[in-house]
Amino acid sequence: MNHSISLTVNGARREFVLDDPRVTLLDLLRERLHLTGTKKGCDRGQCGACTILVDGKRINSCLALAISHDGADILTIEGVARGDQLHPVQAAFIAHDGFQCGFCTPGQIMSAIGMMSEAQAGSDPERVRECMSGNLCRCGAYAGIVDAVLDAQAGIDESNQRRSA
């Protein structure tokens, strides 16, 4: 049986006909939309490489059935920059060398963006490490990742202060 669903992906509304209910959001993004920035690592919710934002919240797209998310608003790594202008978290990852092979990086960046909107970590590196523990980096670039997240967080805090001043 075919199922029709609609999703907003990186700001554009898309309609899909699913001929199989087993399709995950991860596979839909990669195989149907060719948005391959979202990575398939473990495919079992353990590594965080597939992290995307759904309705503003970070989740593991490998453990989300597309059919169940009919109507959702999805943001992937392909949707965070504005043209050539990198998202502040992307820029911070480059500035702080927050990666080596790069495979986990899209998931790390999406997770960090989600984490900042959750506003639980602030400028405490211990809290950042805890709040980012769902993203594994087999190269062990964690020190750079934490620095990048703290730097991006500080930039956002500063611009918020300027706005409210």
Add this chain to the structure above:
Amino acid sequence: MKTFDYVRPATVAEAVAAAAQPGAAYLAGGTNLLDLMKGGVSRPDRLVDVTHLDGLDQIERLADGGVRIGALVSNADLAHDSDFAKSYPAVAEALLSGASAQLRNAATVGGNLLQRTRCAYFYDTASRCNKREAGSGCDARGGENRTHAVLGWSENCIATHPSDFCVPLVALDAIVEIEGRSGRREIALDELHRLPGDTPERETAFEPGDLIVALRLPPAARGFAAHARYLKVRDRTSYAFAVVSAAAALRIEDGKIVEARLAFGGVAAKPWRARAAEDVLRNVAPTVDAFQEAARRALADAKPSGDNAFKIELARRIVVRALSLAAAGTPARIPALPASPFAPTSGAIHARA
């Protein structure tokens, strides 16, 4: 993954009717179920998607002083609800000590109660497992079992229930509201999960079609807010299941414990309420001696199910530590590493039980 029919009911009644069929399973956050389906451990013929049902995602303060949490409230939304976290700090700390931020955003309150054991032999379809396939045997019994049960286990199954959330909930007398084929009913969370006995494949008191619609904490649960902690020892400090955990909650008046609540995680097939230990903590001063006696009582019936005798001693020490932390007072803010024994917290002692 085996294929399945997908059903999206419009009402709770439709959901119950659709899920009462043999081979049907409810889908909510999917964080455990989809993992199990990918591994061929769960093989439902029909998924009944309850995520679009209205009215199950609210946190309601009740007139009597209790709280009612809809089954579809996410773990993250509940833990970050500031009024909830202030009133039930050990519950919020337990939630934040579980899984990862991504999983907590997707996972639901109802689903957390019904998550399956993380016994590796249950997950490995090449192994014998009485829970997965009744009567097939238990490869955990003679296998890698250092994390398995030390209370309430049987020769047929030594698996543990992995939830953190359930541990303070059972300590606080949480009630589960269920919609089933014969209407609405409610049971104590303590009655929801079954010990394995001869039927480890029957994990809960549920009948086909039963749907958790809400969870309630009674008015008295709020009375422990000033002295409530959750402490969890795991093989790594974040994003790991408990080897042993404990929720401790005290009501202290005039220097004496008026009422104590204590429960364990990671030690049995259900969140384990330690009532005998609570009894020895009534009308006594909150001293390490009293906590050590409580720890001794709490583990009196424990026995190893394999290479896990260390968990009994570990549990005793965690009881003393959790009670000491609770007596010292709930911190104003949940520590950076929720429930971690490595968190720099005043009042902590490395007590010997």
